[in-house]
Amino acid sequence: MSQQENTPSSQENTTKTIWLDGCFDMMHFGHANVIRQAYNLFPNVKLLVGVHSDEEILRHKGPTIMKANERYEHVRSCKWVDGVIEDAPYVTDLEMLKKYNVDYCVHGDDISFDENGEDSYKAIRQAGLMMIVPRTEGVSTTDIIGRMLKLSKYRELVAQGIDPSGIEELKPQSEVDQTCISPYTRTRQHYPSVNQINQFAAKTSPPPPGAKIVYVDGAFDMFHTGHIEFLKAAKKLGDYLIVGLHEDKVISQFKGPHHPIMNIHERLLSVLSCRYVDDVIIGAPFIVTQDLVDVMKINIVVSGTVLEPEVKVDPYELPKKLGIYHQIESPCKELTTTNIINRIIDNAKRYEERNAKKQAKEVQGIANLNN
Structure with missing residues (x-):
């Protein structure tokens, strides 16, 4: 599969409607960067971002950390986004793209797999509407969850009276986890530039x-x-x-x-x-x-x-x-960084299982594509 199914022409000045969709769970700068890249594919772009519901993500991927309304509003606040389509299907639908007069659909160069291990964008690729941008190295939702689970384990040891400072894998600045078996989940070091x-x-x-x-x-x-x-x-x-x-x-x-x-x-x-x-x-x-x-x-x-x-x-x-x-009165008193960390820690086993399941599905999906 080529890195980019379609190459935009710098000469085209007409407004292009671009579609991008995803979970955007615990939205981070990697998510923002794929949005930024999609926005800059053409001189004039109307960027629509579809965000999946909690139910769709649970079915295809596992439980979310952030609730649907939190994810919708976060994406809506991104400065490159022109419109948010709530409850977008996990498997991108050609009819949905036609409904919004979409010219191209964009995704990172990591393949998204549905609940059956199939490429979520298969129909879009076959229709010639797919454009690929590089994924952002150095960050992933899975990696961030891992950082918080590390914090959870650190707290458990402290509560038991055990000094965790000598445990290498629990050090705050320890090396990137190399145990990940999927290239889409394994996170490289982030090098700011x-x-x-x-x-x-x-x-x-x-x-x-x-x-x-x-x-x-x-x-x-x-x-x-x-x-x-x-x-x-x-x-x-x-x-x-x-x-x-x-x-x-x-x-x-x-x-x-x-x-x-x-x-x-x-x-x-x-x-x-x-x-x-x-x-x-x-x-x-x-x-x-x-x-x-x-x-x-x-x-x-x-x-x-x-x-x-x-x-x-x-x-x-x-x-x-x-x-x-x-x-000013804090608009979302119930939503703080501490609250999000506690969501992860309180459901640590669920998210560890989710991450393991996600990796296994990606590895199998890649193997199927290469056969």
Whole structure:
């Protein structure tokens, strides 16, 4: 199978309707990158993203971590997405593409298999409507689940009075898991690059003269709908939204080992993909300083009502004194990074079984295609 069934012509300036679908469970920068690539295939693109229901994913793949409405809203917030089709079929349907006047269907170069081990895009390939883009190395939902399961095992040993610091596979920065048997599940090391950051920073620009600049900060670990709804609300308070990302070591100081789940480069790409974000400060100070306010010309500093209980200092003392601090009610109090981690830990066995089943199906599917 060729890497790309159809090659776009740079001369074509008519708007092309592109279809992309998937689970988008615990949406990460790899998901955002395939969306970005699809959006940039032609000079003018209308990008429609189909998102599968919880029931469809359970049938073909296994239980989801994020609920359907959480996944729909996360995809909808991605700055390259023009429309979201909810409850899209897992096996991509030609009739669905015709309904939305789709010119091409896009997927990464990892093959998606249905519950029977068949290529989910077989009909689309046969119709000549398939376009392939490279999958993003260095991240996968399976890998992220693995990171959280590692945290679960770490906590279990600590609770039993066992020091896990000498156990190599439980170290926060241990090597990438090499036990994965599927090439689509096995995750290589992520190597952040300036080029990749520039690609994700596209569609951003400096604040216009006189713009009211809003500043928020935090870990934004496991970037999720709770974060997105907060950013959306903060953006409404001004014209230009700057997000300050805290360094990994700062987060680990008050959250403990294995935090953050995603490192600062991974978190940066996820935040940059959000349509409400105008700029990001990498390694922002944990305590908002006068220098930060002056240099970035910040007019308002915003925080939510869901704050880390481990933090014993007030990082917003200065903005409060300056009269530029504003607290907004956290839109999704029940959805936090800790909540998502607990979903995984509470259902660890189910997700370990899901990952094993997924790998076995991929290996068998690849073998069938090669026969």
